[in-house]
Amino acid sequence: MRIGAHVDPVDPLAGAAARQADAVQFFLTDPQGYKTPQPRPDAEALRASDVEVYIHAPYIVNVATLNNRIRIPSRKLMMAHAKAAADLGAQGLIVHGGHVGGGADLDAGFANWRKAFQYAESDGGLPLPILIENTAGGDNAMARTFDHLARLWDAVGEFGAGFCLDTCHAHAGGEELLGIVDRVKSITGRIDLIHANDSKDGFDSGRDRHDNIGSGKIDPELVIAVIRAAGAPVIVETPGGADGQAADIALLRGRAGS
Template identity: 60%
Template sequence: MRIGAHVRQDDDPIGAGEALGAEVVQLFLTDPQKWNKLTPHPKAEQIRDSPIDVVVHSSYVINVASLNNRIRIPSRKSVTEQAKAAADIGAIGLVVHGGHVRDGEDQAEGFANWRKLFEREADKGGFAVPILIENTAGGDAAMARRFDDIARLWDEVGDFGAGFCLDTCHAWAGGEDLVGVVERVKAITGRIDLVHLNNSRDEFNSARDRHANLADGTIDAAVLAEVVRTAQAPVILETPPEGLADDLAYLREAL
């Protein structure tokens, strides 16, 4: 079990990770709010050679499930390209949000679009790194907010070896109890490849994705530590930077 954080210094993720004493770091390889073209990371060799593991978080604009061709098609392309770029720096996986369809659209088509992504890539030999689908906090037409929907998604992508990233804030905000959450997820997906360990600024089932430091949110910090203990997967903290060092210290002591 390796513990670390999402680092804001994308230009020097290893330096930021070393300063935190992290064993794993997460970073973006491009502006997450835009469709920017990827460029090689200037410190790719240092990242590959470091003993610190690296996870890449894909852009937020990606929505593989979308029924809109102008969103879905560039999303598919971006997942493939960002997975290749992640492999180029030796990353252990690419985190991709589950996405959504619009209100009134058929969710079944969104799940089918996820399957098509994996089918298309399987025909080309597969993704360059594992794709870790992350549960999300809000939206009644989301692919991965509620666990019954994640089960429908896994019926489409599980056979392709899709990985799973469990975000504790997202699950809480999405209306899923965190007590016993690891067992419930594994009963659906068979796996948890990464944990995004975050407290929440908002109440249970709020559908709001606002992270808090471990000791400051509405989730009992002991429950969060138990998620880590039972998941036995790498852990990334995405908590506010002013309390990040304290979060790492708390988690290490709790474990």
């Protein structure tokens, strides 16, 4: 079982070593900007490393929106980050499910996700899996509730979309963690990555605030049960820098692997 952390992009392998991590996740650019990723000097080292690499797309990517000024740049940015991530030997590109504006037709958002995959196919195809991540808030979100997730998968499942399950987002989004792996797999058929995060806020709060394992509102045994049931690689996106994340990794490795 590979367990790692979201780390600073400056030196991801050093970040992995500091946390005794088997995997790393990082951003290639400012997560709040539309900048195109540039070649990295450590690309060869990342490809050669035993540490698994995952890339997180910028938070601003929203391919579901009806706003052309956001959707079209988002679509192009997702493709650019996918190509850059593949150049690093990454296992996948994590992209939030996104949302449509208040009062908008949710079906249009699901259709826009489908168009994003069709756009990628017309641009030479995706060089690695897009791992759609469930989100914590928003009534018009594509992947907060699993009834919406099912409709999203009806639109994109045939394109080989992958899934990233975030435990904090599920809890804050109103989805019980007990039995969640079976419920997700009944929709997507797969879980490619777990974001193992505790939550500072209560169930169905809609608030995306991560906490260290056992320090927030989620019973750590539920997080461990999710990891065991999913059998997928794990990334912690928890506070406390290298020390805090190393403690979370050690706890999960010791408990989930036992």
